[in-house]
Amino acid sequence: MNDDNLKHCFDVKLILKTVFHSLAVLLSYSVVLAGCVIAFNLTEEERRIPDVDNIRKFVTCFLTNWNYSFQTIFLSLALAYDVLEWLNKHETSIGTKIRYWRDIVFTALVVPFTCFVTGMFWSVYTIDRELVFPMVYDAIVPWWFNHCVHTNIAVVVVLETLLQPRRKPVNFKLELLINTSVSVLYAVVYYSIYFFAHRWLYGVFGVMTWWQVCLFQLFIWASVFFFYWIQYPINRMIHGSEPEMDVKEVAKEHKDYKEDERITEKTNGIVQTESYEDRNGSVKNPDLLSAPFATKSWSLKYRLIREQFENSRL
Numbered sequence: 001m002n003d004d005n006l007k008h009c010f011d012v013k014l015i016l017k018t019v020f021h022s023l024a025v026l027l028s029y030s031v032v033l034a035g036c037v038i039a040f041n042l043t044e045e046e047r048r049i050p051d052v053d054n055i056r057k058f059v060t061c062f063l064t065n066w067n068y069s070f071q072t073i074f075l076s077l078a079l080a081y082d083v084l085e086w087l088n089k090h091e092t093s094i095g096t097k098i099r100y101w102r103d104i105v106f107t108a109l110v111v112p113f114t115c116f117v118t119g120m121f122w123s124v125y126t127i128d129r130e131l132v133f134p135m136v137y138d139a140i141v142p143w144w145f146n147h148c149v150h151t152n153i154a155v156v157v158v159l160e161t162l163l164q165p166r167r168k169p170v171n172f173k174l175e176l177l178i179n180t181s182v183s184v185l186y187a188v189v190y191y192s193i194y195f196f197a198h199r200w201l202y203g204v205f206g207v208m209t210w211w212q213v214c215l216f217q218l219f220i221w222a223s224v225f226f227f228y229w230i231q232y233p234i235n236r237m238i239h240g241s242e243p244e245m246d247v248k249e250v251a252k253e254h255k256d257y258k259e260d261e262r263i264t265e266k267t268n269g270i271v272q273t274e275s276y277e278d279r280n281g282s283v284k285n286p287d288l289l290s291a292p293f294a295t296k297s298w299s300l301k302y303r304l305i306r307e308q309f310e311n312s313r314l
Contacts (some may be wrong), residue, residue: 003124007195009137011176013163014085014086015155016080016084017082017163018079018082018083018086018162020160020163021075021078021079021082022079024075024156024294025072025076025079025293027148027152028068028071028072029072029073031068031115031145031148031149032068032072034142034145035059035065035145036137038140038141038145039055039056042056042140046139046140049136051134051136054136054199054201054284055137055140057197058193058197058201060164061189061193061201062201063113063117063186064117064121064149064150065149066113066154066182066186067109067110067113067114067117068149068153068299070105070110070113070114071108071110071114071153071156073105073265074102074106074109074110075156077098077101077102077105078102078106078160080098081095081098081099081102082138084098097159100170103166103170103228104170104171104174104175104178106160106166107169107170107175107231108174108175108176108178108179108228109178109179109182110156110157111157111161111227111228112224112225112227112228112231113182113224113227114153114154114156114157115154115157115223115227116223116224116227117153117207118149118153118154119149120132120223121133121150122150122151124204130203131202131203131204131206132203132204134203161231161234161235161238163169164296165235165238165239166231166232166233166235167232167236167239167241167242168242169232175228176228179224179225179228180225183220183221183225185244186289187217187220187221198262199281221279241297
């Protein structure tokens with residue numbers, strides 16, 4: 001066993017991340033498989049129920065399912081990177097790309113949409129569950145499935161935030177572009193279903209007037225952006241500020257080294273190092289210093305020398 005593998009064996013944080021991502025990936029794909037089984041096993045009588053028919057026809061158009069897809073993709077990338085870390089391949093080209101997109105997907109999509117879905121779903125559910133999850137769903141959707149797609153997703157975000165520091169965006173412009181594009185695209189898909197199929201996927205929109213719907217949509221976009229933005233201050237509160245002190249110290253030492261070993265050119269073209277002691281008066285060998293006017297042009301040297309002789313009392 002080499003030193004890197006031995007180090008990994010005692011890396012508690014890596015062990016926790018690997019176990020967490022493995023269990024989360026297993027649960028995610030199990031829930032996806034269970035959802036497919038539920039959709040294909042609907043009876044003819046259940047399909048006649050309008051709310052149930054919405055699930056069957058527009059299963060890919062619910063924001064809950066979009067968000068769960070984002071989270072499944074992220075967990076798959078995270079587990080793949082964990083495996084590369086155990087194999088000491090995480091600094092390779094493929095490892096760098098996986099880490100880059102893992103963080104992009106998490107910060108731009110998983111965090112903002114998970115926070116919105118969990119917060120909005122349970123808020124409306126508490127007020128009137130018929131507006132977001134009608135009671136008729138209980139006959140076909142198990143209670144644990146409901147919690148997996150609306151509750152456990154928040155647990156994943158919390159645990160990932162505790163285990164992995166993400167104090168600032170990896171690529172702010174790209175993350176903002178992805179976040180905004182998905183928000184607008186979902187709005188287009190959602191309202192297109194209403195205009196062409198004449199039904200709301202979520203009943204809460206059906207009790208609003210159009211100006212209330214517009215305000216609510218603006219609130220949705222603002223909430224998604226807020227959750228994207230707030231994750232970084234929260235992450236810095238948990239993991240501390242960016243550890244830039246080491247970089248600054250290295251830069252300072254490098255600068256001091258350059259100053260203490262300043263290079264000057266002598267008239268004969270020989271390069272001589274001028275030490276810190278030389279510049280502060282404690283010269284050990286004055287002959288090693290640069291000659292007077294060595295860095296000036298000959299015409300300037302001549303004028304300066306002439307002025308010294310003309311002003312001399314000799």
